[in-house]
Amino acid sequence: xxxxxxxxxxxxxxxxxxxxxxxxxxxxxxxxxxxxxxxxxxxxxxxxxxxxxxxxxxxxxxxxxxxxxxxxxxxxxxxxxxxxxxxxxxxxxxxxxxxxxxxxxxxxxxxxxxxxxxxxxxxxxxxxxxxxxxxxxxxxxxxxxxxxxxxxxxxxxxxxxxxxxxxxxxxxxxxxxxxxxxxxxxxxxxxxxxxxxxxxxxxxxxxxxxxxxxxxxxxxxxxxxxxxxxxxxxxxxxxxxxxxxxxxxxxxxxxxxxxxxxxxxxxxxxxxxxxxxxxxxxxxxxxxxxxxxxxxxxxxxxxxxxxxxxxxxxxxxxxxxxxxxxxxxxxxxxxxxxx
Amino acid sequence: xxxxxxxxxxxxxxxxxxxxxxxxxxxxxxxxxxxxxxxxxxxxxxxxxxxxxxxxxxxxxxxxxxxxxxxxxxxxxxxxxxxxxxxxxxxxxxxxxxxxxxxxxxxxxxxxxxxxxxxxxxxxxxxxxxxxxxxxxxxxxxxxxxxxxxxxxxxxxxxxxxxxxxxxxxxxxxxxxxxxxxxxxxxxxxxxxxxxxxxxxxxxxxxxxxxxxxxxxxxxxxxxxxxxxxxxxxxxxxxxxxxxxxxxxxxxxxxxxxxxxxxxxxxxxxxxxxxxxxxxxxxxxxxxxxxxxxxxxxxxxxxxxxxxxxxxxxxxxxxxxxxxxxxxxxxxxxxxxxx
DNA sequence: AACGCTAATCTAAACGTTTCGATCGTGTCA
DNA sequence: TGACACGATCGAAACGTTTAGATTAGCGTT
Numbered sequence: 001x002x003x004x005x006x007x008x009x010x011x012x013x014x015x016x017x018x019x020x021x022x023x024x025x026x027x028x029x030x031x032x033x034x035x036x037x038x039x040x041x042x043x044x045x046x047x048x049x050x051x052x053x054x055x056x057x058x059x060x061x062x063x064x065x066x067x068x069x070x071x072x073x074x075x076x077x078x079x080x081x082x083x084x085x086x087x088x089x090x091x092x093x094x095x096x097x098x099x100x101x102x103x104x105x106x107x108x109x110x111x112x113x114x115x116x117x118x119x120x121x122x123x124x125x126x127x128x129x130x131x132x133x134x135x136x137x138x139x140x141x142x143x144x145x146x147x148x149x150x151x152x153x154x155x156x157x158x159x160x161x162x163x164x165x166x167x168x169x170x171x172x173x174x175x176x177x178x179x180x181x182x183x184x185x186x187x188x189x190x191x192x193x194x195x196x197x198x199x200x201x202x203x204x205x206x207x208x209x210x211x212x213x214x215x216x217x218x219x220x221x222x223x224x225x226x227x228x229x230x231x232x233x234x235x236x237x238x239x240x241x242x243x244x245x246x247x248x249x250x251x252x253x254x255x256x257x258x259x260x261x262x263x264x265x266x267x268x269x270x271x272x273x274x275x276x277x278x279x280x281x282x283x284x285x286x287x288x289x290x291x292x293x294x295x296x297x298x299x300x301x302x303x304x305x306x307x308x309x310x311x312x313x314x315x316x317x318x319x320x321x322x323x324x325x326x327x328x329x330x331x332x333x334x335x336x337x338x339x
Numbered sequence: 340x341x342x343x344x345x346x347x348x349x350x351x352x353x354x355x356x357x358x359x360x361x362x363x364x365x366x367x368x369x370x371x372x373x374x375x376x377x378x379x380x381x382x383x384x385x386x387x388x389x390x391x392x393x394x395x396x397x398x399x400x401x402x403x404x405x406x407x408x409x410x411x412x413x414x415x416x417x418x419x420x421x422x423x424x425x426x427x428x429x430x431x432x433x434x435x436x437x438x439x440x441x442x443x444x445x446x447x448x449x450x451x452x453x454x455x456x457x458x459x460x461x462x463x464x465x466x467x468x469x470x471x472x473x474x475x476x477x478x479x480x481x482x483x484x485x486x487x488x489x490x491x492x493x494x495x496x497x498x499x500x501x502x503x504x505x506x507x508x509x510x511x512x513x514x515x516x517x518x519x520x521x522x523x524x525x526x527x528x529x530x531x532x533x534x535x536x537x538x539x540x541x542x543x544x545x546x547x548x549x550x551x552x553x554x555x556x557x558x559x560x561x562x563x564x565x566x567x568x569x570x571x572x573x574x575x576x577x578x579x580x581x582x583x584x585x586x587x588x589x590x591x592x593x594x595x596x597x598x599x600x601x602x603x604x605x606x607x608x609x610x611x612x613x614x615x616x617x618x619x620x621x622x623x624x625x626x627x628x629x630x631x632x633x634x635x636x637x638x639x640x641x642x643x644x645x646x647x648x649x650x651x652x653x654x655x656x657x658x659x660x661x662x663x664x665x666x667x668x669x670x671x672x673x674x675x676x677x678x
Numbered sequence: 679a680a681c682g683c684t685a686a687t688c689t690a691a692a693c694g695t696t697t698c699g700a701t702c703g704t705g706t707c708a
Numbered sequence: 709t710g711a712c713a714c715g716a717t718c719g720a721a722a723c724g725t726t727t728a729g730a731t732t733a734g735c736g737t738t
Contacts, residue, residue, distance in 0.1 A: 001724065001725070002724075010687080010688085011687070011688045011689075012688095012724090012725080012726095013687075013688060013689075013690095013726080013727075014686085014687060014688075016725070016726060016727085017686095017687085017726095017727095020726080022726085022727080023685095023686080023687090023727095024685070024686070025686075025687080026685090026686065026687090029686085029687085041472075043445075043448070043449055044449065044724090044725080045390075045449070045451065045723090045724055045725070046449040046450045046451065046725095047386060047389050047390050047395065047450065047451045047723090047724080047725090048390050048693090048723070048724035048725040048726090049724080049725055049726080050386050050693095050725090051384075051386050051387050051390050051693050051694070051695085051723090051724080051725075052692075052693050052724080052725045052726050052727090053693085053725085053726070054693080056386065056450075058429070058450070065415070066405075066411060066414060066415045066418070067411055067412060067415050072405060072406055072411050073406060075405060075430075076404075076405045076406050076432060079405070079430060079431070079432055080432065080434075083431065083432075083439075083443070088429050088431070088446055088447070088450060089429065089430060090397070090427050090428065090429050090430075091414075091418060091428060091429075091430040092418070092422065092427075093415060093418055093419065093422075095419075100422075104422070106382075107427055108427070109382065110382055110383065110384070110385040111385045111386065111395075111397070111427060112384065112385065112386045133380075218612070247612060247613050247616065250613075250616040250617070251615065251616050254616055272613075273557070273586060274586050274589075274611075274613075274617075276590065277586065277589040277590050277593055278589070278613075278617035278618060278619070279617060279618035279619075280617070280618075340694065340695070341694075349717075349718085350717065350718045350719070351694090351695080351696095351718090351719095352696085352697075352717075352718055352719075352720095353716085353717060353718070355695070355696060355697080356696095356697095356716095356717085359696080361696085361697080362697095362715095362716080362717090363715075363716070364716070364717080365715090365716065365717090368716085368717080383694090383695080384693090384694055384695070385695095386693090386694080386695090387693070387694035387695040387696090387723090388694080388695055388696080389695090389723095390693090390694080390695070390723050390724070390725090391694080391695045391696050391697090391722075391723050392695085392696070392723085393723075
């Protein structure tokens with residue numbers, strides 16, 4: 001900018017005024033300056049600007065795994081929304097690891113991000129600290145965090161799983177295996193509550209041998225399913241509480257020589273774009289990813305636009321059960337298949 | 340830092356020296372400073388540091404669509420690699436749009452990213468300018484760019500498609516539909532060359548009615564497939580040159596009342612994690628995503644480590660044909676199926 | 679003619695670091 | 709004992725912007 005100013009024989013203040021439109025500058029100087037900018041190929045340095053202005057027009061986004069299609073889609077929507085608003089987004093993947101998450105949030109804050117969207121991991125003690133020291137607005141995505149009172153957008157997980165399990169019960173299933181991630185994040189907790197609630201509403205027992213834990217990855221779903229299928233009295237249906245794990249479930253079913261839905265019914269949380277067209281067509285709980293991403297972006301953009309003092313807004317969206325053909329009715333139909 | 344210095348009754352220079360270990364500072368001052376840092380909760384401002392140092396420890400990464408599983412995986416690998424190295428990554432999605440890409444690259448450069456990894460779009464004129472003005476190292480991913488001479492990691496696309504098409508020909512297919520994206524990006528061009536080469540090697544004609552263009556999205560694959568299937572003499576196999584489009588292909592096959600592989604064989608570029616387990620199990624060309632991401636990251640990290648003057652390095656990796664059950668042999672087997 | 683008002687422009691401080699060169703004790707050696 | 713080197717510390721400039729406040733010129737009023 002100094003060079004531009006010299007070339008145009010004006011002060012840097014005038015150049016700045018012209019670029020930002022913060023003051024009127026005469027036509028002749030404007031022209032000289034614009035010419036100089038072109039000649040030199042000047043580009044404003046956003047870092048210097050950020051330092052002075054105290055804002056980077058960059059936000060931080062952390063998710064557990066970008067390869068989980070749910071997060072892929074949400075990240076994509078959020079990225080687009082901020083792109084439109086002229087913000088850059090720094091993406092971090094925490095790999096479901098609390099320390100990694102802490103490091104990454106620190107890294108983002110050091111870089112003076114203007115805001116944070118976090119699909120958190122772990123118990124959120126650090127998050128609490130950040131939200132309370134309250135220099136940047138934070139919106140929590142997909143996962144609430146007790147004790148952290150800030151903008152949030154989540155799904156009504158309990159209701160969604162309740163509906164899915166009730167659907168299985170209505171089909172005649174009585175022993176329904178349930179594969180979950182660890183309970184330190186709210187969705188897993190709430191989804192489990194939906195499972196319990198549905199069983200209880202139907203007067204069925206909640207049997208602990210039917211509930212298996214995994215660490216969110218395909219391989220965990222595989223192992224959990226293997227355990228379920230080798231039970232003495234094996235379940236007739238399996239519900240997987242996240243979608244990378246359901247791939248493992250299907251592989252386990254195949255490897256053990258069974259088939260879905262003939263021998264065992266399967267449903268899971270989170271939809272796949274290809275579910276409609278490959279067999280078995282999975283019955284899933286579909287999250288409104290577009291809305292989730294947009295709402296999260298809007299909440300944050302609103303804070304960034306200056307609306308800092310409004311009380312925390314908590315949005316809860318509804319999931320939708322997508323009934324396809326991976327779950328079969330038990331009873332009458334069972335005979336016809338085994339015949 | 341000023342506050343820390345005051346609280347510890349030292350100069351800012353000493354605080355800086357301690358934090359960065361750039362000079363020895365006596366035990367007693369060290370202790371006072373560390374105490375002050377803890378008391379105040381001081382965090383070094385990375386923006387100010389970047390301004391002074393001329394480096395942000397941030398890189399820019401642009402891809403066409405993060406929802407394309409290939410890019411999802413590559414982004415994930417790259418993100419991890421830079422995370423390990425203490426770099427942040429700014430992610431941009433260009434949506435296969437040249438102007439968007441230009442804007443985003445400018446945005447990244449304004450923010451003084453230390454380097455750029457680009458899966459480009461369009462003809463790359465801007466890219467050429469950037470690479471030539473040469474203040475930041477650029478590595479090209481997945482897509483080369485003629486006239487731009489810089490580090491690159493790509494697949495041997497022609498060979499990979501040659502192998503896939505040859506496989507179909509060996510199965511007895513003679514009319515093989517081919518769905519491609521536009522030729523302004525190198526992989527589409529090279530993959531088409533592989534298709535041509537395979538047909539010619541087998542003495543088969545390249546018929547233009549069998550080649551359909553789409554804009555990389557599922558819906559484009561759908562439309563292209565519809566056209567292919569309504570040809571007077573329809574193809575017995577379809578190869579899709581990217582993987583979002585193959586979902587559209589499968590939907591079109593379903594909607595038109597045919598089934599794969601009984602009525603029509605399908606193969607595509609890029610693998611899916613679930614291909615093994617859902618029916619039909621797609622035969623695909625699998626790219627070594629892990630290696631691609633790591634190599635790209637390594638090339639850039641090497642430049643960032645100071646190795647600026649080495650001549651551009653061009654890496655070409657090999658794809659792998661994953662034969663599953665979505666393509667069936669023509670001839671003898673055909674009868675037994677239709678019986 | 680002196681005055682005030684407005685519009686255009688400039689000067690200089692500030693943002694929070696890093697780093698060069700200067701300063702100041704202290705101990706060592708001739 | 710004076711000179712000197714050395715280690716520890718500090719002062720201040722610099723990175724490239726923004727912006728408050730000062731300055732200047734032009735012009736209409738009284």
